Amino acid sequence: MSKHYALVIDDERDIRELLTLTLGRMDLIVDTAATVSEARQRLGERRYALCFTDMRLPDGTGQEIIALIAAQYPETPVAMITAYGNVDAAVDALKAGAFDFVSKPVDINVLRRLVQTALKLSEEKRSEQTASSSKLIGDSAPMNQLRATIGKVARSQAPVYVAGESGTGKELVARLIHELGPRASAPFVPVNCGAIPSELMESEFFGHRKGSFTGAHADKDGLFHAAQGGTLFLDEVAELPMHMQVKLLRVIQEKAVRPIGARAEIGVDVRILSATHKNLARLVELGAFRQDLFYRINVIELRVPPLRERREDIPQLAGRMLERLAHDGGGDPARLAPEALQVLLGYDFPGNVRELENILERAVALCENNRIGVEDLRLQPREQGAAEAAETWANTPTPQAPSSIPSPPAESRAAPPVAALGDDAPLRGLPNDLAAAVAETERAAIMKALEATRWNRTAAARQLGLTLRQLRYRLEKLGIE
Template sequence: MSKQYALVIDDERDIRELLTLTLGRMDLLVETAATVAEARERLAGRRYALCFTDMRLPDGSGQEVIALIAAQYPETPVAMITAYGNVDAAVDALKAGAFDFVSKPVDISVLRRLVQTALKLSEEKRSEQTTSAGKLIGDSVPMNELRATIAKVARSQAPVYIAGESGVGKELVARLIHELGPRSGAPFVPVNCGAIPSELMESEFFGHKKGSFTGAGADKDGLFHAAQGGTLFLDEVAELPMHMQVKLLRVIQEKAVRPIGARAEIGVDVRILSATHKNLARLVELGSFRQDLFYRINVIELRVPPLRDRREDIPKLASRVLERLGKDNGTPPARIEPDALKALLSYDFPGNVRELENVLERSVALCENNSIGLDDLRLAPRERTASAAAEIWANTPTDFGAPPPPVTTRATPPQARDADDDEDDDFPSDLAAAVAETERAAIMKALEATRWNRTAAAKQLGLTLRQLRYRLEKLGIE
């Protein structure tokens, strides 16, 4: 197997010699350049497995080199060498196309991990992209654009912020970014930031030492340690309390964590992906989310389209869901009658793909002869439209101070009755079923009005979260 070449661009001889020695011990052939002009000549004459460039060069900047490589040599991973603590320059480099950065003075262990990651970027990936991208179902223009963007950002080590409504598949997108990138062989650790009690958050994220607080009976590794070498996915990042936002910002800047009770920081090599269904930029304006942290985690923003913006994907999605349900139940996949499919195509799906899955699972349980008709879908009333969902996204989330939007009901005009009609004609024959259906409709409407935020829906219904969970389980709503 032929050896691979690396290019080091820096006007400081000491840095060039240090990197040449370190990379040479990793079985790489190293060439160097001291200026942008020399770098252009080197890049034109040879294919490099990776490249390092200093931020400041005598005849230009490292940004120029990064832009050149991104445009003309996209198969070559490039990392920026920055001054210690100059995170702004590092962020700019990541936005320009660098896959990572290393600070001066160069830490050899950090450098070696970075090189190992970069070399993986120079290999493989076509087959991985084909199989992994297939998990995103749909051939619509928005989905094809999303797949193409995922393939690009997977090469980078830059933090990615995944925006989108509840139920669109933000965690699936995060997993694909991880699987298509050079960290695919390392852990992918998802964490719901809203599910961790505030007082336990620091211990969960950073770990703790034995005896550091009451109940700390043994050393514990945190989530950053669990994701070492891989990806940490911060779902519902908007739920982080302010004190944790400060600590997370420092970790991203310094690439190190300090467990509770520890005397020294521990270096971490973790890529940060984050997501929320809330309008994070709006929360920054309101002062509930730190602007500096928002800029750090939002180096690359990836917006996942809602299902109503890609309705042509609904038949294929429905077919895949029904295949899975049939396999789980040990039966052939259920069929969707034309009128039912037409209703699905015209429905706005405020709960997106997750709601589609719930609707189909309920329909399979209710339908006769394994054929789903219009009545089996039991779609929610259409008062809540796409414009209403867009308004929720654009404004302050309902569980952030503002009262939840009212649940609107449509009054039914009284019907004329003959004098000899039996007064009990409209009384349900099965009272329990009627009550359950009424309760189901009220809960579904509250969930939709709060974009499937259970905490906000429970508040709107006048229930505790535990009571709502009980009712969801009882009524078979997932």
């Protein structure tokens, strides 16, 4: 049985000795620290199964320790040691990410129960990380090739661009790259670039200093700081507005960030992984994504295959999903009737693995006697016409990029061609009849989306997979009032 390590952070020697003695009797090896700086050093030296920290320390607070552990060592449960009756401190600790708290004077029985819970929590988190590679289900040739490629790129520190349709599992692939690489013990910080308001992006990514703008009541670290030493995963990177693309490019080049209101830059050591369901190369052609940033984040391209290209994995995927659904519901797994499985094997799955999971969850709720028939799947033919044309246009395939993309010519690096949204880049170089056909397809798709959303432009843009600015440009260009 492997030994578990615990870290006790308290500036009172008596408390450190009491906890060391008590935890030692529970077969834990205990390290101690009296300050925040000592705690940082200890945390960097080994992994701990649990941590206890006092609220007030000579050079900082326990809240700093909790925030540090939550960001960089999320597999380590941390408990706050609070003064007796200090409910506010306990609540603040829990909000900051502590899993529990213990009051002074320390009750030995309470401490033992807390330790047992913490060790169980720590084991569960590590088991989740160890099992993450098994979540990449399938023995088809595309999946075996994907696993082999992940193993290779994980050893590198080069930026990786994970390409793939919506629902294929791009974030899972990014997590595996992180967990199989040398940064596995450091944080993996995922961020959905499309979910952050444009006006808050700089603060979220780079942080800010107290008083730097209205509402900045305290210093705040950004996502780059949270990912220090680890991996920052930029999901839906195509949604970054142009001003953030420029700033992100500089951070990648200089390996430093400047928080809003700060006078100096702060060095960062972060590996960048990115992904989007959109065709990023096509967006570069359209002028909606900077070419120089594209080359920086796309040093290695890793394509996640859609489900329709690995249909032989569907039975295994479905079986695993039905087992999980049964475990969550507390019953026996449902079984697919042979004819239902044949229907799934013949379906195109525009939503990929995520859609398969949704279909099965619905079927489990509808089926009788734990047997899923064709009628329980409730698959509908895909809607044809303009909406499908819009999807095809938005995700127009381009020739497969090589796994390693060379640097662009010097003239491209010096002055990357970034077209304004108002020019005619999308149709330049096309024959007149093809340009007219593309324009007509765009018009039909946009009109259908506008009608479906009662001419709500924001909702229509979301439905089309465009930003509001891109939709406005196309409305003007196509003469749609």
